[in-house]
Amino acid sequence: MHAWINRQSLLVDYTLSALARHAGRNLAILAVYSCLVFVLASTMLFSDALRRESRALLSHSPDVLIQKLSAGRHAFLTAADVERIGPLRGVSRIEGRRWGYFYDPAVRANYTLMAVASDPPARGSIRVGEGVARLSGLAKGNALALRSPEGPLHVFTIEGVFREESSLVSTDLVLMHPEDWIEFFQVASDLCTDAAVTVVNPAEVRNVARKVAERLPGSRVVLKEEILRTYDSLFDWREGLLLALASLLAASFAVLAWNKASGLAADERREIGILKAIGWDTRDVLTMKLWEGALVSGCAFGTGLLAAWIHVFHFRAPLVAPVLAGWSVLYPRFDLTPSLDPWMLLTLSFLTIFPYTLATLVPAWKAAITDPDAVMRGSE
Amino acid sequence: MNRPGHFRRPLHARLRPVQFLGLVLGLFLLGGVLIVIDLARSRVSRTEALELTRTLGLTDLALSTEARYLRHPSLADLHSAFQDHPASLDHFPAAAAIGPPGHLRPAPHARLD
Incomplete structure (x- = not known):
């Protein structure tokens, strides 16, 4: 050797x-x-x-996401639509989400404006992603003015900025109070963008999704596994x-x-x-x-x-x-x-x-x- | 230090080639140790991101924000990329590097819509 x-x-x-x-x-x-x-x-x-x-x-995304379609294009879900899903066996929680896109011509970037149901920012205040703050040169305590699609200018105070560690999911987020969101987009208060469903038993997700599709014929159902795929x-x-x-x-x-x-x-x-x-x-x-x-x-x-x-x-x-x-x-x-x-x-x-x-x-x-x-x- | 009458060759000339190779392999080994240390300690905190995903029900990463089908590719529908007009071609560069969403591809399970 x-x-x-x-x-x-x-x-x-x-x-x-x-x-x-x-x-x-x-x-x-x-x-x-x-x-x-x-x-x-x-x-x-x-x-x-x-x-x-x-x-x-x-992996923490909703188990099932429900979108409504009209003439093949995305449409708002109504409160009645959400109520039809709630009683389904296997559904532990259903929440109508309110969110949308906003183009800010000042920085030529698109933001995702989202209404927060639990622990929302105060009226007139927002929480923003680090990308929004960085691009507009603002920080906590500063004011951000956004002109709504209907015309009026809305001025929000930045209540907080998300850390860089979460920027992969939050960089373009602007979180606001639900009433501020409704006022900004002039959307009826009983409408929501889509609905997020939490299923008790992960093995029953497909069954729940099938029942949702039967109850809401004009809807599209997206599963979490499809999101990951x-x-x-x-x-x-x-x-x-x-x-x-x-x-x-x-x-x-x-x-x-x-x-x-x-x-x-x-x-x-x-x-x-x-x-x-x-x-x-x-x-x-x-x-x-x-x-x-x-x-x-x-x-x-x-x-x-x-x-x-x-x-x-x-x-x-x-x-x-x-x-x-x-x-x-x-x-x-x-x-x-x-x-x-x-x-x-x-x-x-x-x-x-x-x-x-x-x-x-x-x-x-x-x-x-x-x-x-x-x-x-x-x-x- | 060189004594008078004596010449000491530089280090790389005094080493045998295989010893020099040993030094190089030692550097690679140090690099391997760096990789192992990086793997062992998880430097990136996901706490805030996971909390936001869970409480807000987020479904997509904020990688491309030019259009809705690029910002939320998992929620895109059949008409997203050509939303402006039936014959209008997609005009965002990121769309050329993104495939159709998973639920619009052939899947092993039955379609729900």
Whole structure:
């Protein structure tokens, strides 16, 4: 065992010395390779973390959401509609939600204005997300003036600003008293945007949803699992989009690796011929080349992965976040909880380390099995 | 310090290549330790976000706010993306990077609407 380790360390010595003889070229390959791993790892780490975050945050969403449709478009639910759902067996709670969109021309951003039923802000006051406060340059205690769709200007006092840690769900929220919301949008007091239903037994959610659809024929029912599935597919789609773009970089690197695989340079072939002539056997030559491929690809993988980790979880992934999370005038600032999927790591390492190592080994094998005299003369 | 008549080579030249590789692997190991530490401590607090989701019944992340079907993709209906006119194409860049909501895709269970 000790002899084997000693042999391998001497082979690694020779391999590293051989790599150092063409330091510029090998460092360039290492740099490009590391960039490729960095892009792929950043994309996978960020989308995986965002997917987990969305599942964790939206796990507390309503079990069933009921929307009314009119001529195929969204319409308001009435109090009578909500009362028809309440007595359904299995429903522990039903709440009509009042919320809507508001475009603020001053900052050219859309807000989500929501009436809060329990523990609402005082009349004339609002609680806003950090994005609203940041974009309008306001803080707690300042006044925010919003012109209602009907014309009158409403001035609200900011009672509180939500913290950045909740910005993924609250960045564009403006929470107000229900009467303020009704007055702002001039909507009848018995109307609500949609209804959120809580079901006692999670296994009965589909049954409850089916009964709701029967009681309110003109409605659309959305389940929490569909909400979660929407975000899984949303991030899968975006991740695939970015990986498809990164494949252009991967393709150019594949051309480089193919170039290596199609044949060795004359001096490399001569070197192998000399090694064979002085007593190295084929196994030693192949082991040396295997170390060369493994060291370059392993170092590139380690460098790329570490850089991607720091980029995503310590710097908020500025290079991939706009594509994966989206972009708009009002954008949340958020940190993601670090996570590492072992399958993702295995897939990435297999896709990056294995092809390059094989590309280094194949031409070396061809030279190693050839007569050393012929190789050194360059007649092969 | 070099004594007269003696020359001491720089550190990287005194190390065997495999020892230099050991230093590099040591750096990678430190990086691995950083990753493990990051995984072990959960730095992001979700308390306020979970409380808001639960009390307000929030259903979507506030990632894109240009249009209602981008702000609330899980609640979008068949006509959301072409809401202005039957033939009007979607004109928000984020819509190109968002797939249709889950409940509008073929699903293993029967549709409710």
